[in-house]
Amino acid sequence: MTSPTNSDVLTYREAVHQTMRAALRDNPRTIIIGQGVDDHKGIFGSTAGLLKEFGGERVMDTPLAEEGVTGIALGAALNGLYPIQTHIRADFILLAMNQLINLAAKYKYMFGGRFQVPMLIRVVIGRSWGQGAQHSQSFQSLFAHVPGLVVIMPSSPQTILESYPYVIRQHPGPVIAFEHRLMYDLKFHMSELRVGHSPLTSFRIRAGKHVTIVATSIMVMEAVRAAEHLARHSDIDCEIIDLHCVSHPDQELILASLAKTGKLLVADTSWKAYGVCAEVCRLVAERAPGLLQAPVVTLGMQPAPCPTAKSLEDLFYPNLRDLTDALAALVKGRRDHGIRLPDEKSMADVYKKFKGPF
Amino acid sequence: MKTYARFPDLFEELFYQALRIRLFEERIIALYPSDKIQSPVHLSIGQEAAAVGACRQLEPADLLFCSYRSHAYYLAKGGPMPAMMAELYGKVTGCGQGKAGSMHLAAPEVGLMGCSAVVASTIPHAVGAALAAKLQKQSRIIVAVFGDGATDEGVYHESLNFAALHKLPVIFLCENNGWAAYSPVAARHAYQLRKQAQVYGIPASAVEEGFCPLKVYKAFGRVVDQVRKTSSPCFIEVKTSRYREHVGIGDDFSSGIRQRAELEAWQAKDPLIQRQDLVAKYTPDIAAEIDAAVRYAEESPWPGPEELLKDVI
Numbered sequence: 104m105t106s107p108t109n110s111d112v113l114t115y116r117e118a119v120h121q122t123m124r125a126a127l128r129d130n131p132r133t134i135i136i137g138q139g140v141d142d143h144k145g146i147f148g149s150t151a152g153l154l155k156e157f158g159g160e161r162v163m164d165t166p167l168a169e170e171g172v173t174g175i176a177l178g179a180a181l182n183g184l185y186p187i188q189t190h191i192r193a194d195f196i197l198l199a200m201n202q203l204i205n206l207a208a209k210y211k212y213m214f215g216g217r218f219q220v221p222m223l224i225r226v227v228i229g230r231s232w233g234q235g236a237q238h239s240q241s242f243q244s245l246f247a248h249v250p251g252l253v254v255i256m257p258s259s260p261q262t263i264l265e266s267y268p269y270v271i272r273q274h275p276g277p278v279i280a281f282e283h284r285l286m287y288d289l290k291f292h293m294s295e296l297r298v299g300h301s302p303l304t305s306f307r308i309r310a311g312k313h314v315t316i317v318a319t320s321i322m323v324m325e326a327v328r329a330a331e332h333l334a335r336h337s338d339i340d341c342e343i344i345d346l347h348c349v350s351h352p353d354q355e356l357i358l359a360s361l362a363k364t365g366k367l368l369v370a371d372t373s374w375k376a377y378g379v380c381a382e383v384c385r386l387v388a389e390r391a392p393g394l395l396q397a398p399v400v401t402l403g404m405q406p407a408p409c410p411t412a413k414s415l416e417d418l419f420y421p422n423l424r425d426l427t428d429a430l431a432a433l434v435k436g437r438r439d440h441g442i443r444l445p446d447e448k449s450m451a452d453v454y455k456k457f458k459g460p461f
Numbered sequence: 462m463k464t465y466a467r468f469p470d471l472f473e474e475l476f477y478q479a480l481r482i483r484l485f486e487e488r489i490i491a492l493y494p495s496d497k498i499q500s501p502v503h504l505s506i507g508q509e510a511a512a513v514g515a516c517r518q519l520e521p522a523d524l525l526f527c528s529y530r531s532h533a534y535y536l537a538k539g540g541p542m543p544a545m546m547a548e549l550y551g552k553v554t555g556c557g558q559g560k561a562g563s564m565h566l567a568a569p570e571v572g573l574m575g576c577s578a579v580v581a582s583t584i585p586h587a588v589g590a591a592l593a594a595k596l597q598k599q600s601r602i603i604v605a606v607f608g609d610g611a612t613d614e615g616v617y618h619e620s621l622n623f624a625a626l627h628k629l630p631v632i633f634l635c636e637n638n639g640w641a642a643y644s645p646v647a648a649r650h651a652y653q654l655r656k657q658a659q660v661y662g663i664p665a666s667a668v669e670e671g672f673c674p675l676k677v678y679k680a681f682g683r684v685v686d687q688v689r690k691t692s693s694p695c696f697i698e699v700k701t702s703r704y705r706e707h708v709g710i711g712d713d714f715s716s717g718i719r720q721r722a723e724l725e726a727w728q729a730k731d732p733l734i735q736r737q738d739l740v741a742k743y744t745p746d747i748a749a750e751i752d753a754a755v756r757y758a759e760e761s762p763w764p765g766p767e768e769l770l771k772d773v774i
């Protein structure tokens with residue numbers, strides 16, 4: 104089997120596309136199944152051209168039947184296929200909750216280990232350009248809550264190239280990957296792929312002394328931007344952990360970092376209550392509350408459905424300024440820290456390549 | 462499924478298999494008050510002929526997906542009886558190592574690929590397995606077994622459409638016992654089962670005499686032939702009657718839900734009741750087999766703490 108290649112600069116879309124193509128090429132039992140996987144847009148380009156190369160039996164459009172198709176994918180997995188299912192918005196996976204939580208998550212355990220249902224479910228989180236209440240949700244914690252499911256949130260082409268081939272070739276059960284629409288068009292610099300251990304874990308992507316940032320998905324990128332700003336305009340040195348596998352994070356990595364910094368900020372793409380933010384706090388509160396030199400700070404969506412007006416949407420999500428301000432206040436121990444803040448109000452303005460509509 | 466050279470004809474063989482299921486479930490009823498079986502049981506008593514007639518037409522390689530009412534299919538498809546009894550007892554030697562109970566039986570070695578307690582939820586699995594069979598050019602066929610109540614669910618309709626659209630080798634086998642728990646068909650269906658399947662272009666047939674394993678066998682055989690020949694889905698409805706309460710070992714008379722007369726009319730045609738000569742002939746053998754299964758279950762150990770977190774991922 105060949106690995107997706109590692110080049111210097113890659114977009115998120117290209118990384119997903121490489122892994123999808125490699126999955127079909129390397130294993131004749133792999134199929135990609137989902138609404139629109141074979142159309143001219145190909146799930147934001149991530150499956151573009153694959154119909155032509157591999158045919159309609161392996162790159163299969165589906166009726167609008169999320170529960171049924173998830174059950175069909177599960178049944179196909181039981182009879183030897185490796186299904187990769189897609190949802191162009193994470194919101195639509197709710198219609199498949201029954202199959203994912205009542206069936207896929209339990210198909211091994213409930214039958215005493217007699218079955219395995221290896222499958223990858225890719226869902227795309229939407230944001231900005233008026234995605235609104237039903238095209239913007241980020242349900243990682245709903246699924247990470249359930250034993251038997253593995254949930255990952257690739258934050259970069261690098262994590263895609265490391266995780267997807269591993270999951271597709273080696274992981275024996277269902278994996279749900281939350282991709283982020285805003286990253287699709289962005290170019291990322293690539294480093295050497297980290298190989299030799301399971302990528303179903305967390306990664307330290309920046310070493311620092313003063314504060315530990317635990318972030319998911321696009322918030323990892325935001326954390327890097329905030330850390331770089333603070334490095335330019337202050338003496339604050341941030342350590343960043345890409346939580347990545349939100350269902351099975353590397354707890355030791357987080358605690359070791361906290362032992363060094365004593366301060367924790369969690370930045371997630373979703374609501375804070377009962378979610379990733381709350382879960383990371385549980386970990387620290389249960390295992391090492393004494394490491395905290397200051398109360399934890401969490402950043403996420405405001406506790407409302409997502410509004411569409413840009414003026415409200417910009418308030419709904421934390422921006423670079425909020426994040427940088429929160430980090431500075433946490434490290435300095437006061438709100439009037441006096442550190443210059445970036446005057447960016449909207450993340451959508453930065454990721455200008457996303458011009459909608461979808 | 463095993464065949465018994467000792468049977469004088471196919472009817473007796475099928476009768477034997479049906480009796481075996483009934484006596485097994487009657488043993489559950491006898492054991493239930495002892496609390497040795499701590500698992501919600503959905504008995505198939507009255508419905509055995511459907512499972513026996515259908516499974517006798519299947520090869521071991523053919524796959525079956527069922528609901529929580531699956532004791533009959535487990536046995537009819539050839540699942541080992543001791544492992545089933547041990548599972549009902551919650552023992553580690555059970556077919557699901559004590560994690561499945563009555564509602565999640567499985568015997569992949571003979572093609573029983575899982576049973577689910579969420580109504581209709583395994584129907585798409587059968588369709589998916591049939592998709593996999595088609596893409597991998599397997600010759601097996603797949604059977605989804607479900608009740609009339611399961612057809613109320615959206616996923617049933619999604620499954621029929623997908624199977625028809627992609628011409629998949631799957632049989633939708635509906636055991637119509639007229640009830641979903643305590644709700645009769647008339648209170649739930651604006652549609653007629655076969656006509657509804659035909660809307661998707663799926664050929665649909667029915668067995669009116671679902672008490673007779675031979676009648677089911679013959680009708681199901683026609684459907685199996687058609688699916689093997691056309692590699693396209695078929696729907697078959699078996700009219701049947703559940704003698705016991707929806708779940709548990711009671712009946713539906715004390716609650717006033719059903720009338721005795723309804724059942725008695727059906728029972729008057731049930732060979733397992735009417736052919737007492739054959740019941741007498743085969744009961745000793747079967748009782749001995751069940752005794753051995755009970756002994757196996759009772760002597761088997763419970764799952765230990767090391768099992769609790771095993772097989773999660």
Ligand SMILES: Cc1ncc(C[n+]2csc(CCOP(=O)(O)OP(=O)(O)O)c2C)c(N)n1
Nearest residue numbers: 530578579580608609610611638640641642
């Ligand atoms: C999705 C779902 N809804 C409701 C129930 C509760 N329930 C269990 S069995 C049942 C009746 C199903 O009837 P049917 O499909 O006709 O099968 P039968 O029990 O008659 O074999 C109901 C409503 C359930 N288990 N799952």
